[in-house]
Amino acid sequence: MVSLKEVVNDPQGLVVTDALHSLGYPEVGAARVGKFISLEVAGQDLESARERVDEMCRRLLCNGVIEDYRFELRPVAVA
Amino acid sequence: MVSLKEVVNDPQGLVVTDALHSLGYPEVGAARVGKFISLEVAGQDLESARERVDEMCRRLLCNGVIEDYRFELRPVAVA
Structure with a gap:
């Protein structure tokens, strides 16, 4: 799981938040978007x-x- | 957590696999890349x-x- 640090601006997350508000979900505060790698x-x-x-991540x-x-x-x- | 279905081709995952092999990690089999949204x-x-x-996801x-x-x-x- 790779995610942006808290202090880094997340434009993609802001777009998700706005879109969810537009769709009628005002209860959503902040959304952050990261990567999930398996x-x-x-x-x-x-x-x-x-x-x-750990080394691969770094x-x-x-x-x-x-x-x-x-x-x-x-x-x-x-097997 | 949003990930590509197993049956769907994942070019980004293939690139990650190749890159890890090139960096000296031959033990990596398949990599899949998805999204992590909080x-x-x-x-x-x-x-x-x-x-x-659940509705937002759908x-x-x-x-x-x-x-x-x-x-x-x-x-x-x-608080």
């Missing part, structure tokens, strides 16, 4: 997978200047 | 909020032809 990662070791994915998936990221690993058994 | 919704009643948000946030969505509500106390 990865299949092969491997046995959860801890090393965590380190590798090197490619997330722009640390304006974005934050968080992720969770879900182990999947393969 | 909304602040005013109200007291969780059940009616759930219905309203009417605006998700293109039901090619995308799936899921969401969770997290109650926040306001």
Whole structure:
């Protein structure tokens, strides 16, 4: 999950907020739009997978200047 | 969370997969890229909020032809 930092302006989120207001949902306050990335990662070791994915986020998936990221690993058994 | 249906081609995900391979992460199988939208919704009643948000997803946030969505509500106390 990669989302813009709180302090960064989010024009796409503002458009979503406006659109929802126009459609008759005045209860919506702020909307923020980010990215949701799912990865299949092969491997046995959860801890090393965590380190590798963290590195992928920092090197490619997330722009640390304006974005934050968080992720969770879900182990999947393969037959 | 709005993501492309499994059967829909995801060019952005393919680019992410290729890029991760190039950066030295061969363990990455498939990557899929979707949207993560967070909304602040005013109200007291969780059940009616759930219905309203579900409606927002169907009417605006998700293109039901090619995308799936899921969401969770997290109650926040306001002083």
